[in-house]
Amino acid sequence: MTSTSLWAALAVAALLATGEAAHAGEGHDHGSEAPAPAGVALPRFAAVSETFELVGVLNGRQLTLYLDRTADNRPVRDAEIALEIGGQPVKAEAHGDAEYEVVLAEAPAPGVLPITATVTAGDELDLLAGELDLHAPVHAEAANPAHATKAYAAWFVGAIAVLALLGWGARRVLGGRRVRTGAAA
Template identity: 65%
Template structure:
């Protein structure tokens, strides 16, 4: 008496394989549980810190946006005068909105590590801050990023099911060969 059927074994294998794979919602069918992925690359930054001030600079091409805060309470410093020296070239920062300052460079810096020195004057306080800007070459746009499609996952699932079917059928033949033959003429 045989208790396993090939169709039942394949159905069970398909169920187990399907239960182990995460479900993917189509466009407009997700529930917003996943956090949004960051798109693009982050802009290069540098930080310079002293006992009085924290200065963060963000480079976007030739434009450097500076954010100056007090070290003690992280409160923005408004109305300060910032003299910035980047790799030996000196610049004077201009106020940009309420909480930021801006410097426009003559040309975009080349890749490498650039020393940065900032002289900050805020009221009666004068401080010298130092940091480094580490620039790397931009990734090449012609290099494709490999993304997994549903067809790739489907191919792996079909291959897994085929391998499982071969194992089940091979196991059945092995079990059938081990069973003693009964009956016969006396």
């Protein structure tokens, strides 16, 4: 293998390691990595019984509730929902079609909040329980240390390839001077 083809192979390896040449086209990625979420997921809870399924999504102080029938997932309209969130009683108000809303006095502190819901829909009465897990988001690198390691390895291989190419270029320049100097002597 000539030194030129060796350096070309190192350059290709550096490109592959940094991922520049390794991106598959749309629909052709067979990797095992899950796609990164597009935005921040809001904290939520679910409480299920034989009759109802209640899902709550917290956005700051606003808690939006969705109530469905467990059997067929049909939305439940005109229900009364009384909640106890972390020991504080609140009543949900109808908001839109088959949505309910609670505005809390203040945003809940991080931690796990127990939630109990008493649902009354027509002549049906049910008690549901769930937990709202509020924790600070984990930095993406800390959540996936393998990704961080791959990134550092790619930068390392890329740096070695650049240094090798610089060394090769310096040898060619210095080698060319020796030939000229040797021919004159």
